[in-house]
Amino acid sequence: MNINKLLWGCFLPVLFVIPVAGQHPKQVAAVQFYLDSVRQACGFPAVRATVMAGNQAPFTVVSGYANLENKTPLKANDLLLSGSTPKLFYATLTLLLAEEGRLNLDDKLSRYLGAQSWFLRLPNATDITLRQLLNHTAGVPEYYELGDCIKRLREEPDKNWSLEELIAYVLDQAPLNKAGEKFGYADTHYLLLGMALEKVLGHSVHPEIKRRILKPLGMRRTIPSQSRRIKGLVCGYSMPNSPFGFSGATIRDGLFVINPQVEQMGGGYVSTTEDWVRFIYGLMNGRILSPKSLEAMKTGVAAPITAADDQYGLGMQIRLSPKGTGFGHGGWFPGYLTEVEYFPEAGIAIAIQFNTDDFKQLKGHPRKYTLALLKRLTDQ
16 A cells, blocks of 8 residues: 654663674674654654675665563564555566566457456456556555445454455546556555456466565565464554554554454555565566566556656656666555665665554655655765
8 A cells, every 4th residue: 555853862772783794894894873863853663774785795784673562672573564565566576477488568458358257347347458457557446445344444444355346346436547658556456456467377466476486586575465463563553644554553452443454455564674675676686577577567657656857667666866767665554664666876775664653753755764764875
């Protein structure tokens, strides 16, 4: 899902560095000082960042609390919800299947889902292509913003949602735009993409993502978020006036306040910053996709999400920085924020996670912290 003073006396810093042989001590110190400083200044619960530069092993820095009530420190291997960031997984899987000739990016969605009884009630049904789903130009509205979806999420927290139930919210709705005309972000695009992928595969996408992406890149702490009780998931803190109608702690009596399974292929994974850095560094350095597929992924359309000059490729945000173009994705789920990005000109991958989604408390968009870390790392 997606949503767009240094007070040293506030409280004592809680910061942990996971040391790795071969890393630059000045880089570690710079990240350590910065994260601890901004956490104290802003007062958010916790932040965790992992950096991978050149051929060095990644290092992780953690500052703050996994649980504010009992002051449990956040650890490097604790799980946080990743929001929309796993759209990168579904896009990568789509491109792998295209490389194998099992689908074409410009195939019409009707080739895969046209036999469904509801298909023609879908906005832009007969015009949508897989590429348009990948780059959010298909013009389908956001399912959870319609009807009683959010109300039911709160009132039926144990409900397991089928893809068809979620897609039903957009049936007979007006399209956001003509298919392919312009960018309009919606998780619904990736739910439809996921249904098409499962039609091609004949089974769930998750085993394929594990086999083709997670295992080859050594991502051992990345798992689907398919229930209210997820072992190792730390408490998040949802912002006041959240679109989902609740605020504060997201885990109560060991259970998430809604069922995160509802996110489906809009995101749908818990992970760590180390795993995310391993992914984006490996992806962007040719460990998963062919050069042709990676180039297609990096080819974007205008998508002013965090800045006017942003672009969106195939499951990938393309954003400018003072150190060149960055490639990655951000993610929001109630109580959690994730940013992962690779900067080819600097040869640096950065992933950062917060166990809050309170933009006011963060004093801006979480990407600003990525850019601040990038500056400190490249100024060394």
